[in-house]
Amino acid sequence: MDLKSLFTEITLQPSNFELNTSVDCVIFTIQDETLKALLTRFANKIGWMLPGGFIAKYENSDSAAKRILQERTGIDNIYMQQFKIFSDPDRFSFEELFNISDIKKNKHKLPKLPERVFSIGYFALVNYEQTKVTGGMYKEESNWLDIKNLPQLAFDHNEIISEAAKALRKEIHFKPIGYNLLPEKFTMPELQKLYEIILDRKLDRSSFQRKMLNWDIYERQKERKEGVAHKRPFLYKFDLTKYKQASERGVNFGI
């Protein structure tokens, strides 16, 4: 199936989809100490875009996000979080996506398409090695792009990624991260590096460690990290029970 099939699918059976409401998935990962997002590209002029699609009549937006991410990238079974709806009247255009002037020339019969498409943004942070991207059912290409050096993406997708990054940066002050992103045993400097990559700034070593240890979700190990030039830093493990509790109730609710 290619882009033309997608067009046929969604427009010739408009009764199956809410053509005025889509979801767009911002899947973040860390690779080469860089925060990246997963983008897809059809073989057309529109360029890179987020994996997204229309909500089917029978499903809510959470289910749509899961289904669409799976269909478009092969990624399955990850928890994504809704962060914002994008609603500008001119944010999206069917004309642009499907190159409708060409389609018109080919005498395709066009159904009535909505003038505005709302899009619900979802985000997730995944482990690069453990996330299997197999490519999409519409034969689109996928790639992880550095969010600090993005090209001009389709529609408002640069803005969606920028808002998703804000949401992620806010979220990591509440919910612990690192499990699945770090080795089983890790040092505080390694954990700090993870936060620095996501927050895109240097952090103060001692206040970072104080805050992290206050959260009481890490278990200090007896052994220290070997093979490090000067001092050998302590190794930590996540206390999974506490980690899960903290993920649910938030770690900053210490007021």
Place this chain on the structure above:
Amino acid sequence: MDLKSLFTEITLQPSNFELNTSVDCVIFTIQDETLKALLTRFANKIGWMLPGGFIAKYENSDSAAKRILQERTGIDNIYMQQFKIFSDPDRFSFEELFNISDIKKNKHKLPKLPERVFSIGYFALVNYEQTKVTGGMYKEESNWLDIKNLPQLAFDHNEIISEAAKALRKEIHFKPIGYNLLPEKFTMPELQKLYEIILDRKLDRSSFQRKMLNWDIYERQKERKEGVAHKRPFLYKFDLTKYKQASERGVNFGI
């Protein structure tokens, strides 16, 4: 204008509105040491509901939320924040809102109405005395109801309020509150009371004060509170410059 006029307005001119996407506004206030939300009620069977309405074709959801809140309650000029979209296929029903079986009996001509209406939730926290609720353009009644003792509201509005309260409770760990909710000079126990009402739980006095003072947005005054039985607590004022900076960048970004 009453509910019938609203029906006529939105359905006989469907081209003016996105009938598949509404906004619902959860306006919180504190009155009698209780967290309350503003509800409205039409003269029909459907009961209390949030001030909400459909997005007009020309506006984005932020503008719609402002316009609709003003039209439905008279409240003007407050900053509301988008927190979630509600998307269950059966969350809303035009039949239920407008009692369409009656309308059909009266031989009203019905336009095609969407089966599902998505709703974008917005919330705000306002000062009870300073918020002028004048009532709505559709002659609906308004009232502040205790969110812990709500009746069964229309549609999924109990869930929307519950999600809005979660969003508010999360937000106050990031953004300072209190300006406009407290007198110009206030004590730490008064500030703590505010947080306790919103969080709906008791807080530890000394860790609360330590955290608050760490935020460095309060100016301790020379005078102390008079007329208090035992010790006279210090009075504080907001340092408005720092308060505004902290509102923008968040107060917990101290990792």
